[in-house]
Amino acid sequence: MQKQSIWLKDFKNNVTVLDKDIDCDVLIIGAGITGLSTAYHLLNNNLKVVVVDKDEIGNDVTARTTGKITYLQELIYTRLKKELNEEVSKKYLESQLEAIDILINIIKKEKIECDLEQVKSFVFTKDKKELTKLKKEKELLEQFGINVLDYNNAIGVNDTYVFHPIKYLMKLKEIILNNNVAIYEKTNIIEIKKEDEFICLTENNKIKAKKVVLACHYPFFLFPLLFPIKGHIEKSYIAAIQSKNRQMSMINTKIPTISLRYHNDYMIYLNNSHPISTNNNDQDNFNNLINTTKKLGEIAYIWSNHDIITVDHLPIISQITDDLLIGTGYNTWGMTNGSLAGKILSDIVLNKKNKYIKLFSLKRHKSLNTFVNILVEILRNGKSYTMNKISKDKNWYSANLEFQKINDKDIAIYTDDNNKKHIVYNKCPHLGCSLIFNEFEKTWDCPCHGSKFDIDGKCLRGPSKYNISYKK
Numbered sequence: 001m002q003k004q005s006i007w008l009k010d011f012k013n014n015v016t017v018l019d020k021d022i023d024c025d026v027l028i029i030g031a032g033i034t035g036l037s038t039a040y041h042l043l044n045n046n047l048k049v050v051v052v053d054k055d056e057i058g059n060d061v062t063a064r065t066t067g068k069i070t071y072l073q074e075l076i077y078t079r080l081k082k083e084l085n086e087e088v089s090k091k092y093l094e095s096q097l098e099a100i101d102i103l104i105n106i107i108k109k110e111k112i113e114c115d116l117e118q119v120k121s122f123v124f125t126k127d128k129k130e131l132t133k134l135k136k137e138k139e140l141l142e143q144f145g146i147n148v149l150d151y152n153n154a155i156g157v158n159d160t161y162v163f164h165p166i167k168y169l170m171k172l173k174e175i176i177l178n179n180n181v182a183i184y185e186k187t188n189i190i191e192i193k194k195e196d197e198f199i200c201l202t203e204n205n206k207i208k209a210k211k212v213v214l215a216c217h218y219p220f221f222l223f224p225l226l227f228p229i230k231g232h233i234e235k236s237y238i239a240a241i242q243s244k245n246r247q248m249s250m251i252n253t254k255i256p257t258i259s260l261r262y263h264n265d266y267m268i269y270l271n272n273s274h275p276i277s278t279n280n281n282d283q284d285n286f287n288n289l290i291n292t293t294k295k296l297g298e299i300a301y302i303w304s305n306h307d308i309i310t311v312d313h314l315p316i317i318s319q320i321t322d323d324l325l326i327g328t329g330y331n332t333w334g335m336t337n338g339s340l341a342g343k344i345l346s347d348i349v350l351n352k353k354n355k356y357i358k359l360f361s362l363k364r365h366k367s368l369n370t371f372v373n374i375l376v377e378i379l380r381n382g383k384s385y386t387m388n389k390i391s392k393d394k395n396w397y398s399a400n401l402e403f404q405k406i407n408d409k410d411i412a413i414y415t416d417d418n419n420k421k422h423i424v425y426n427k428c429p430h431l432g433c434s435l436i437f438n439e440f441e442k443t444w445d446c447p448c449h450g451s452k453f454d455i456d457g458k459c460l461r462g463p464s465k466y467n468i469s470y471k472k
């Protein structure tokens with residue numbers, strides 16, 4: 001059993017690191033599905049576009065997704081109708097159908113070999129009380145003109161897909177490079193300043209840009225976005241299990257999510273989703289996945305992933321200011337929404353009309369439900385930050401961990417099986433939350449906003465921009 005995402009086994013990449021100061025018209029920060037889709041749609045427009053990523057292309061949330069391309073997304077349409085209104089619900093459906101068209105057209109036009117398969121998608125429930133909700137979702141989808149398959153405890157649609165997200169991004173990178181757009185990897189942006197143009201700083205260099213697109217998943221600065229009140233982070237555990245391919249994908253109606261799809265000779269099974277600030281014992285969370293899937297077959301790959309759940313369940317694909325744009329908050333549906341963000345953000349850059357700009361704008365209509373959810377996020381963040389500071393109940397604590405204060409700084413020491421000591425600062429450089437040791441993956445995880453560090457403190461995933469390695 002390998003403790004890594006199944007998609008990464010096929011990842012082959014040559015990295016160019018930024019080693020000089022440069023100028024461009026558009027800087028895209030982040031080379032996941034959002035960043036590379038945006039770069040793709042900006043090709044051949046006489047703009048000097050540059051993409052940077054602090055890691056390698058795709059090697060964050062996109063590399064750990066389940067890779068379904070579907071508009072059947074739990075009970076999203078009845079939820080949007082109830083919490084916002086029917087018009088928003090219908091428009092969101094249209095946006096997802098268009099997103100699928102955009103993605104499939106790119107794959108076909110560019111002849112991208114990314115294991116694309118058309119499959120049926122289902123939403124199911126094992127809970128009788130959820131059946132009425134499922135029926136309402138079906139009726140609403142039919143009212144919007146969708147042909148819905150009806151089963152005892154599930155609804156389904158025909159025209160959806162699954163693919164290999166990393167094979168897709170590897171080819172997208174090749175196309176982008178062949179069109180003279182520079183992609184710098186292992187290039188971390190640590191600060192963005194606005195002068196007459198944007199000055200984006202890495203540790204050693206600066207990039208001057210007229211426009212900046214933030215495609216970095218969780219934004220790495222607090223103001224003016226105040227992202228912690230716009231949503232929370234949900235974490236899930238995923239296993240690729242040896243299995244016969246049944247060419248379909250499924251998800252249940254409610255949290256904790258159970259989701260599955262097939263890829264070649266594997267079933268990809270996800271369970272145990274929870275807000276990142278709760279349920280912090282990852283050894284237990286992974287064991288739960290292992291025990292649940294034991295009867296299904298042998299686990300070949302196992303990993304975890306997290307995504308942003310927004311307060312109104314709509315993505316944020318928007319201008320922040322005239323020249324600063326963002327695409328994020330996909331509520332675990334980033335294959336469609338990240339692809340769509342590429343089109344919308346490039347249309348904004350190119351001053352073109354796009355019918356979804358208002359729907360996904362930061363300034364969109366807020367309902368009473370949205371305000372209630374914002375309040376929930378404020379309380380959740382406050383509670384998670386405070387409890388994380390004062391809680392003595394460290395149920396994730398393992399015997400080979402010790403904590404000390406050195407020069408008034410919180411230090412954590414992990415002693416590995418070879419008796420080697422790994423010393424880190426036990427504080428997330430993003431907003432100061434205490435970190436939790438994830439015994440299963442041997443990482444330090446932030447329970448507030450999802451930053452992840454390796455055993456020696458190297459920052460693996462943001463929003464932290466810095467390492468936590470201890471320096472004497």
Ligand SMILES: Cc1cc2nc3c(=O)[nH]c(=O)nc-3n(C[C@H](O)[C@H](O)[C@H](O)COP(=O)(O)OP(=O)(O)OC[C@H]3O[C@@H](n4cnc5c(N)ncnc54)[C@H](O)[C@@H]3O)c2cc1C
Nearest residue numbers: 030032033034054060061062065066067068189333334335
């Ligand atoms: C468990 C799980 C399963 C999912 N399954 C599905 C699915 O089946 N279908 C679906 O549609 N969606 C799914 N999603 C959602 C989807 O995976 C994500 O929404 C999507 O991958 C996000 O893409 P992104 O490009 O915005 O972010 P990322 O892929 O995280 O890309 C952001 C990039 O920005 C870089 N970056 C960050 N900070 C900086 C910085 N300071 N400087 C430079 N670079 C930086 C990172 O290194 C990273 O490469 C799933 C999500 C989860 C958690």
